[in-house]
Amino acid sequence: MDKELRAEEITRNKTLKVKEIEFEGIADFQDVSRLLDEKVETHFVDVLNWADFPYQPKVGFKIAHCNNQIWLKYEVEEENILAERTEPNSYVFKDSCVEFFFDPMADGNYYNFEFNCIGTTLLAYGPHRKTRKYATPDIIEDVIKIESSLGAQSFAEKTGGHTWEMITILPAEILTHNPGIQLKGLKSRANFYKCADDTSKKHYLSWNPIDTKKPDFHRPEFFGELIFE
Template identity: 60%
Template sequence: MKTVMLLAGFFILASQNPLEMQKDKKLIVKEIEHKGAASLKEVSTLLEEQTELNSIGVLNWEAFAYAPKVQFRIARNKNDIWLKYYVTEDNILAKHTDTNSAVSKDSCVEFFFDPLGNGNYYNFEINCIGTIHLAYGSGRNDRKYVDPMVIQKYIKAESSLGNRPFAEKTGGHTWEMTIVISAEAMTHNKGISLKGLSSKSNFYKCGDDTSQKHYITWNPIKTAKPDYHRPEYFGDLVFE
């Protein structure tokens, strides 16, 4: 049964004990073994077969009460992160096709990742047709874009909606996104090994320019206004 909590100017819609929701969440990222390079189709299948679903469903800000249904799976294969998002929302939008463009204005899923847990993080933002935005830094105003050539080489994404832009579509839609992120894409942590890594992270869904602007998170964020660039509110991500 869902409950609503009012805490210091924000609220959380939860399906579990409210006291538990106040704690940072923790995910153990399972290792999936696969010989050779896996296709995105194989990645999708292996994630389905070997990992559990996690929910992105925390509403932190009362002014933005719309909550699409969003879930994800995550695993590690060698030195790659495998992700799959599942989204059901009323309206979808995909205008941005250029790497490092403002994809958060579209129907967008995001993975913010602080590999060393030191406050410096990557914001992997991917709209619903697979356009990628990636930068690194310690906060919203301290971002360094990752070279688009690096992004194209070391990150692969495939959406069930295809890769062509479109104006907003209403009436209810369901889509999936499979993503492979090589550690080589993390150019500010050269040589990093994911195996056994204890890190910090948060997972998001947003859509700034959709008719129902929304901001939902995996781990709660305790700010007065929507702000995903808050590593102090990341949960724990531990890689096998």
């Protein structure tokens, strides 16, 4: 029985190696998109953890690091899209939203990066849902670089099928609770998500499985492993 349980744990806890990309100068969104497409494989946010929410959009992501920045590209196909929130730290998870929960030191303290499909960002830090320290709007807007193929203007729900991409550049300085952190060689933990609370096709998908009765992304015990090469 113990061997079976250990085998199940291995299956449920994914490991992702974050490739280092070399680039001289300042990479723009076009550079980042091209290099990720050329050098990095696509991973998928495709785990349906809760039977009450069976809708499954197609969600792929590519991640790498370069010059102490995390480069992240999401590619999404979904029936309905929604983008009503435009203020930093607003409830972007109610819109069409992709998320990156990142525990850099693998110590249980994690950053929740949440992006709606027009790039509005929610960012906080702490050990669990009830204890979060929110980043200031100035830091979010000054440090994070983000571009969506849907633009940056808000809109009501659109039906009929949509495809969109988002490029996010996260300099290590955005990890304000880990000053001086170096990504290269870091062994960390993370999960990647897709949700859309206020759309007609509400859904909750994850990269690494989550074993809870109800949807809950704030569960670092279910993060997978990220190894920065």
